Amino acid sequence: MELRHLRYFTVLAEELHFGRAAARLHMAQPPLSQRIRDLERELGVELFDRGRRQVTLTEAGALLLEHSRRVLESAESAQEAMRRLRPGENGVVHVGIPPDTMPVTLRTLLHEFAERAPDVLVDLHELTTDEQLAALREGSLDAAMVRHPCDISGLDSSPVARRALGVLLPVEHPLADSEQVRLRDLNGQPLVIFPRAMAPMLYDHVLSICRAEGFRPGAIRHARNPNFVHGLVLAGRGVHFNEPPPGEPRKGLVWRPLEDSPLSWRTSVVWVPRRRHAAIDAFAAVATTGLAAAGHHPEEPPQRDEKPSY
Known part of the structure; x- marks a missing residue:
């Protein structure tokens, strides 16, 4: 039994008219009739009473309709889940954050991201800076919120935000x-x-x-x-x-x-340049907003002849 046969059956069971069902399925009526006959032979039952003036479901057809709707809904849910696992738009973005991220940062980040990219899921991973960088380079993370100084060679970074300790x-x-x-x-x-x-x-x-x-x-x-x-x-x-x-x-x-x-925490979002997409840009922007909500400020470059501020 194929999913397409169940779709044909379900549409015909809803329309109870071969012509209308064929139109909904964007196919001719004879192939639809043949597919329904194939399904009935496979199951060994008649699914429809075919009268001259109307088509009605048999008892077996009504029972199959209950099952076929659940099967088709499950199949659609599985397809949606797979679609949302794709990175970027209409998918999921895998990101890392430090274990001691402030609650207000996390709350702001998630709320802001949901508004900016409502069709993208955020898959958060609580990881240390070095764990995040390793996962980012291996490809299991799309972006990482890391503490500096750290080795970000070959990576792009958002502006650094500073919070005094x-x-x-x-x-x-x-x-x-x-x-x-x-x-x-x-x-x-x-x-x-x-x-x-x-x-x-x-x-x-x-x-x-x-x-x-x-x-x-x-x-x-x-x-x-x-x-x-x-x-x-x-x-x-x-x-x-x-x-x-x-x-x-x-x-x-x-x-x-x-x-x-x-002493200070100096934090930014980093990512692999060749894997950059719109969801990463959105995450970097909302991470900056979330850090600001917890008291972080954009780091100013040190003035010439002055000791850098850390």
Whole structure:
């Protein structure tokens, strides 16, 4: 039994007239009659009572109509699913985002993208910068929202957005009441930071800035899960650098900005130039809007003879 035979049968069952059914199917009436006869022979039943003045469904025909509609609907759903898996317009765009992306960024990004490209699905993947770059180059991602510095050789990038970082401290910390914290005043204290494997260039960059500003951690502890990070800070096992929390910090913790903003998240969307399409452009635009909603600002190029701002 072929799907086209079920389509012919279903249209005839709805029209109950060979001429009208043939017109809907854009075919001549004799081939339609032959296809219905073929289907009846295959099933071993008569599907229609063919009178001189009218065509009616038999009991077997009515039963088959129920099944054929479900089969055809399932086939159409499968075709639609496959169509939406195509990249770009009327398809799906596979993108990566950092694991600690702020909720307001994610909400804004998804809402804005739905308005810009209503026929395109966003397949989000929570991945580290290096995981995103590897997936992008392998072809399993269309675009990636990455933290700089990182190796984007051979890739195109949207403008970089910057968000200054502060320090997360336990409330009993001597610097907890300060309006701002200087990195050198943290010298010798343990640091809680993401594992280097997540973003090696960014990891090395953060520690390099810390050393340049007079902060050499007495110990380094690695954590990627926010609950684990907060637990270590609460327990006095280290300080942690991150952007301001979306609300009040967890009980027992305080967040303080760093003097002169020496540390920041620098984020952009990157993609492979030859695979660029309209959905990637839309994602890059809404990602910029989403980052702005979380307090990121376009990064200005450093002035000549000035130290770059990171």
